[in-house]
Amino acid sequence: MGSIPDPGDISGGLNPPSFDDFQKQTSLMTSCTLLWKELSDHFTSLEKNLQKKSEALKNKFQTLDHHTKESLGVLKKREVTIDGSVEIALGKVEESREAALIALLKGTQDGEVDDSEGLLLKLKSFCLKMDSKEFWRFITARKKELDVLRAQTPEALAECVDPAKFVLEAISEVFPVDKRVEKSERSNDLGWACVLVLESLIPVVVDPVLGKSRLLVTPSVKERAKDIAETWKASLDQRGGIENVKTPDVHTFLQHLVTFGIVKEEDVDLYRKLVVGSAWRKQMPKLAVSLGLGDKMADMIEELVNRGQQVDAVHFTYEVGLVDKFPPVPLLKAFLKDSKKAATSILEDPNNSGRAVVCLASIHPD
Template sequence: MSSTKAISASLKSVDAKKESLRKAFEDLQSHSSSLASFTLQWKDLEDHFDSIQKSLEHRFKELEAKEAQVSAKGSAPKQSPPEKDKSADKPSPHLPAKKPDEPERSPRPELKSLCVSMDGMGLRSYIIEHRKELPFVKDELAGALRTASDPATLVLDAMQGFFPPNSKGDKDGELASIRRTCILLLEQSAAISPEIRPHVKEKAKNLAHEWKGKVSKGGENPLEALGFLQLLATYGLGSAFNADELLDLVATVARRRQAVDLCRAIGFSDKIPDFIEKLKNNGKHLEAVKFVFAFELVDKFPPVPLLKAHVKASKKVAQEIRKKGNDSIQAQNEASAKEIAALKAVIKYIEDHKLESEYPRESLDKRIEQMEKQKSDRKRPAATPAQKPQSQQQQTGNKRPRPAVPAPPRTLAAATSVPSIQQAQLQQPSLLQDRFTPYLSSTAGPYGLASPSTVTPYMSSTGGLYGLAGNSSFGANLSPTRSSYPYVSESRPASGLYDRSTGFGGYGLPSQYRQSFYP
């Protein structure tokens, strides 16, 4: 029993997880303009998700029934299942017939109440508000619509706001939810085939003409074209519009699961050969294959050449993506993902329609494996070089090499390794050099300083601050050794150190040179 409870809890969390997936998908779809072609739609994922969920729920009910029988130990008499409504099993001319394991669910009271009161806008709002429970609401919707006095009018009233003013199209998440709900209502209305009175059909026709002028022609907002075509199919309005123009709209939603059923419902069966040619000419080979099999035109349009053309076109699209992205890692990954998706779609057709003898899939599998390996290699971090010895790192890794053995503290007088260019610049005649000529020794070292033999000791008893001599030499030792007065208390400066009357700014210059600096 504990395992049954765990399964039940997992099934209850499916809706929340699917809602999170939907939000993530819509966020991804909002960036689809940066991709070469983004044809996958949330509806496709949702349908696949719903089919898996229904299958799991059906098996779970069977498991519960078996556990109940085991716990009862055969004491309770087995009840015969209730007789199903035969009208629910009748196939619709517009939608695929329900599977035997998908009986129509009894509508919940609030859903039924909205239909009985003919509240179209309230019905639409209820579905949007309960979209987390959409699989269950969808199963109950057909039964709820049957309780309405005029289902055709009820659904038509719910179409308000499908094209609001100043809309952002399908990229607007709230508007996209409204449009999906409207399409769902139109589909469920077509499934029950309600009576459509003449004035209701005329109202739907006027609405269809209004929508036609607003539908995007380039396929940028596929929900617009899908809603318009579903409106025509539900209310039987296909003959009121130009067939070629409608087929152009069908081409923009050809990958949608509803495309084939819409063509049948609107009455395009006799125009499908021309439509397949149009898809081929527009480079939509995979969509053409879909209609070839749906309308059994394999003899007229062999599917294998179309599949091979799709593989070739996918490679070309991948090359264009790489070129446009300057062959960056992001562009390479995007191109590989596009090509892998195309190859997997071709493989699915090969498997579903038993085309292995005509089109072996080994080359496709190898190509997919090769691209996936390349993607995996691009994700791996670059190998770090082996650690070099410390001395070698100092010689090659640093901009300014340092000696391996620390040198003793340097003095300005001992600094002899000065670049020649720097020496030339520093030793050029200047005003300072002229003014400090008395302080420069004839045996001066670099920077015009006295040689080590003539440098006055740092902080000597006869020197000024920084070891500047009070008479004939300008000596300095800015880096004294540890033996040269490490503590201030060992040697005090002359009494005139901070006396401006006896020194230039406290630097101990003789009085005869003060006038030249302060005219």
């Protein structure tokens, strides 16, 4: 009989694991470990990203909540101040009634105006009667009294039942389109009168409580002002384009936008070109800021310098506080240098010797 194998003997019939098997097992364990680490890092990264996004959302919600509370606060303030504004307006109505009686007693429509008080009464008389045509005729006939008109027109406009509508009707003869049949060289440019009246309207329509953040202009008048602005823009081609449009027309248009609070963000490039093209007007720097061009002012100043308009550039730098970036002294020296070159060039031309003397005299007034 053969021998019976020992059931406890495990070596019988089985090959012991080889070194290659151990290496395979080790490699497999290493791969699993690396994979686990990679997965662990991935999930850790996901967790961090989720935390960041959660924090970002939390901050956005907090910001939104803050803005909502702020907006509600502003709305509440506007609502609360309505009664105060109405009371002030009613007080002005009573004052206007008394002023109307005085104007009717003292002033006559065809009477002569020989002093500032008489001029004010005359203006108030037109405003109280909402006679925009006579008001406009009266204003345009007194360009020599511009300083007095600038001081008294706001007070007179305050007597109007609807000052904003009154102003639009007053300047409608020449803005947005000149409707005059008869024109003369002497009275052709009435841009100064348009700007005067539009500037004078601002303190009248500003809310007495909230200030410029709320203009006392009816929705219908504001829509009409917007239509007028669009009409003017549409007529640019007829005026010769942006490069050839007259400065008084540009000034009136830009002041119209600021006065009625109808500046459009999509038209900022147009405003920029118009301002640069008429930069020599002393009101342009302030208008540029009111038109929302503050962040473009550095580029505009650079453009003016490149155009040889250093003096205009200096005015703009002071308005927006860029004196450090554009020091005025070097700019003015460059202007004098360019002027001397121009004068010398003209002086060398025998046909323009008179112009050269004028140029040199302006550079060296002594």
